[in-house]
Amino acid sequence: MIKVKKLFTTSLLITVLLIMVSWGFLVHKTAHQLAVYELPKEVQSFFYKNMEYLVTNAPRPDMRRNSDPTEATKHFIDLEAFGDSAAWKMPLHWNDAVAKYSQDTLLKYGYVPYHVIYMKNKLTEAFKSGNKDSILFYAADIGHYIEDAHVPLHTTTNYDGQFTNQKGIHALWESNVPEIEISNYNLYSTHKATYLKQPELAIWNAVRHANILLKDVMEKEITISKNFTDSTKYKFQTQRGRQVKYYTTAFIKAYADALKNTINEQLLSSANLVSDFWYTAWVDAGKPDLASLSGWSDEDKNKLGNELKSFKNNSLIKDELLLYKKNDSKSAE
DSSP: OOOSSOOOOBTTBBOSOSTTSSGGGTHHHHHHHHHHHTSOHHHHHHHHHTHHHHHHTTTHHHHGGGTOTTSGGGSOOOGGGGOTTHHHHSOSSHHHHHHHHOHHHHHHHOOHHHHHHHHHHHHHHHHHHTOHHHHHHHHHHHHHHHHHTTOGGGSSSOTTSTTTTOTTHHHIIIIIHHHHHGGGSOOOOOOOOOOOSOHHHHHHHHHHHHHHHHHHHHHHHHHHHTTOOHHHHEEEEEETTEEEEEEOHHHHHHHHHHHTTHHHHHHHHHHHHHHHHHHHHHHHTTOOOOHHHHOOOHHHHHHHHHHHHHHHTTOTTTTTOOHHHHHHHHHHO
C-alpha cells in the first residue's frame, strides 16, 4: 500500500508504477490464507470455514483510504521523524509514545505497530462477544496492518524513493516482484501459531527487521539500474488516454534476483505473525468455543486436509488452491 502523500508527476507521464496492485492484491491475500493453515485445530476450523472472506477482505483497509482521511497513517511509521534509532528507542505502548512524542506527531508520521495492538484488543473483544461478523472483520483487518509492518518501505519517509531518484521502488518491491515471482516462492512454513506473551514487542520486532532490510532494498535498485538504460528499464503503455511508465520484466527479474529470498521471507514472516495474533486474541478472550460459529462438516474436514497437504508440499499454486491465483484466473476468463 503506497502511502497517501503527494506524488510529483510531470505532464501526462505517470512514474508511480502499478501502485494499485500492491501487497493488497497478492501478498496480503496470500499471507491471510497461509496464516489460516498455521492455526491450531481449536480455531482453525472457524477460520478455514471463513477463509474466502478473510482473503477477499485482506485489502479492505487500503480501500478505506478513499473515504477515511485518518486511515493512511495506520499503515506505516516514518521512523526518521522520531529520532535516531527510533525503531529501538520508541516506547512499546501507545500511551507512553503519546507522552513522549504527542498524539498529533504519531498521527502525522504513522503508527502501524500501535494500531496493530489496538486492533488486537478489538479482536479479543469480538471473540469474547461471540459475534461472528465482528471476529471476521477485525481478523481480516489486523492481518493487513501486520503485513504492512513487514514492508521495509513502510518504515521510512523515503517510502517511494522520491528523495533518492528511485521513484516507483515501492510498487517495484511489494507488487511488481511478487506478481512475477510468486510461482517460484516457497509458500510453506513449519510455523505453528504461538501465543504472544508480549504482542507489543512482537510487532515492533517485525518493524525493526523490516527497517533493517531497507538499506538493501534501496541499494540493490541502484546497483541493478547501472546495468540498464531508460529504454531497457522502462516500458510505456497508454491507459485511459495517458502514457504510463512501467518497469520492464527484465528489470523486475534482475532486481528480484539481487534481493534473493527477501520478499518471500517477509511474506512468510507476516503470515506467521498474523496467525500468532489471531491465536493470541482468542486465548486472551478465554478460548471461547467457536464450533457453533463454524458450521463444520466432514466435507470441510476433508477439504482442509487436502489443502494442508498441498501447503506442506508447497504446491498450492500447482494444485490451484491459492485463492488469489484461483480468483484471478476466474476473473480473466
